[in-house]
Amino acid sequence: MQKTYYLALLLCLTLGFKAVAQTPTFNELIWSDEFEGEGAPNSTWWGYDLGNGHDGWGNRELQHYTNQLANVRQSGGNLVIEAVKKDGTWTSARVKSQGKLKFTHGRVEFRAKLAPGVGTWPALWMLGESVTTKGWPACGEIDVMEYIDKRPGIVQTALHSPSSFGNTQNLAFTQVPDATTAFHVYALEWTENDLKVFVDSTLYYTYAPAVKDAKTWPFNEDFFLIMNIAVGGNLGSEPTLETNGLKNGIDPTLTSTRMEVDYVRVYQQFKDLALTGPAEVAPAAQSVTFKASRLANATYNWKLPSGATLVSGQNSPEVVINWGKKPGKVRVKVQHKGETYSKAMTVKTKSASGNVSSL
Numbered sequence: 001m002q003k004t005y006y007l008a009l010l011l012c013l014t015l016g017f018k019a020v021a022q023t024p025t026f027n028e029l030i031w032s033d034e035f036e037g038e039g040a041p042n043s044t045w046w047g048y049d050l051g052n053g054h055d056g057w058g059n060r061e062l063q064h065y066t067n068q069l070a071n072v073r074q075s076g077g078n079l080v081i082e083a084v085k086k087d088g089t090w091t092s093a094r095v096k097s098q099g100k101l102k103f104t105h106g107r108v109e110f111r112a113k114l115a116p117g118v119g120t121w122p123a124l125w126m127l128g129e130s131v132t133t134k135g136w137p138a139c140g141e142i143d144v145m146e147y148i149d150k151r152p153g154i155v156q157t158a159l160h161s162p163s164s165f166g167n168t169q170n171l172a173f174t175q176v177p178d179a180t181t182a183f184h185v186y187a188l189e190w191t192e193n194d195l196k197v198f199v200d201s202t203l204y205y206t207y208a209p210a211v212k213d214a215k216t217w218p219f220n221e222d223f224f225l226i227m228n229i230a231v232g233g234n235l236g237s238e239p240t241l242e243t244n245g246l247k248n249g250i251d252p253t254l255t256s257t258r259m260e261v262d263y264v265r266v267y268q269q270f271k272d273l274a275l276t277g278p279a280e281v282a283p284a285a286q287s288v289t290f291k292a293s294r295l296a297n298a299t300y301n302w303k304l305p306s307g308a309t310l311v312s313g314q315n316s317p318e319v320v321i322n323w324g325k326k327p328g329k330v331r332v333k334v335q336h337k338g339e340t341y342s343k344a345m346t347v348k349t350k351s352a353s354g355n356v357s358s359l
Helices: 001-022 055-058
Strands: 027-032 047-049 070-075 076-088 091-092 093-094 105-114 121-130 139-147 154-160 170-175 184-188 197-199 202-209 223-233 257-268 288-292 299-302 309-312 318-322 328-336 339-350
Touching: 070 105, 091 223, 105 121, 105 139, 121 257, 139 184, 139 309, 154 197, 170 202, 223 257, 288 328
Parallel strands: none
Antiparallel strands: 027 257, 047 093, 070 076, 076 091, 076 257, 093 223, 105 184, 105 257, 121 139, 121 223, 139 154, 154 170, 184 197, 197 202, 288 318, 299 328, 309 318, 328 339
């Protein structure tokens, strides 16, 4: 009887803990591109797919991708991707973080104003880094946002995996009437258990298969980011405008269209306060930067060593300092959701002659 009671209690506790298990809170900004400055995107983070791909990138698309400023550029604080028709040929751009930025799990946000035009197909999406070894769809594909203006005011999300033989079976739609005239946040929250897709703060799709294996859940390893505008193709083409059996159903009056992306941000669950900066500086060095973990709605308090002065950033996760003549410690204290976290790092000074001074 006693054994039975303890066994029942153990089962209740186990089931109870499972019931209250919570979805991770993705509150630490681990990476972002705000697209400040003019010209080409930052090559540290972004590369390009070029050309017309195999069979129009597998979708019978018409555009030729380039890395030219006419098709992709930073302007006015946004990334601009522009599809352009010249002499009957469409060019566009597809930027990707493959080999430069990859991650597993977290929250991804794209704040974007989408490209209008019947026959166009702007997308904000992710592909498994293993595409070069496993191929597609074994690598997995997450289409955070796709827009086809032949279906005005409606965006979609779609997932591709071996369980659907790569076909678009796991998908959902939601209305965004001003998608091409106003900026919205298209977001993905990705855990080891599910994928959730949002427009602004509204959740409109969850994928959580009961059985998670290589066929249904190729979403347990690193993915990279992609942004592009396709022209025509299996999804973008308007059937009533198609000719000669091609997926070329595009508004004949359209000569250009653009998608503007205000930012891309990646968040993960905060686990430990990080503090980064140079371990050595020259005496009296100017504009030295130190960074702490970026937490939403947190308060930051920095303490500098004697002789150092703050240029900017108090109560922010990043400070710029003019150093003094001696080594010292940089300290930061962060208050977040009732908890206090502290971190310090020792910085040595190194003279022009190579002599290093430490505490």
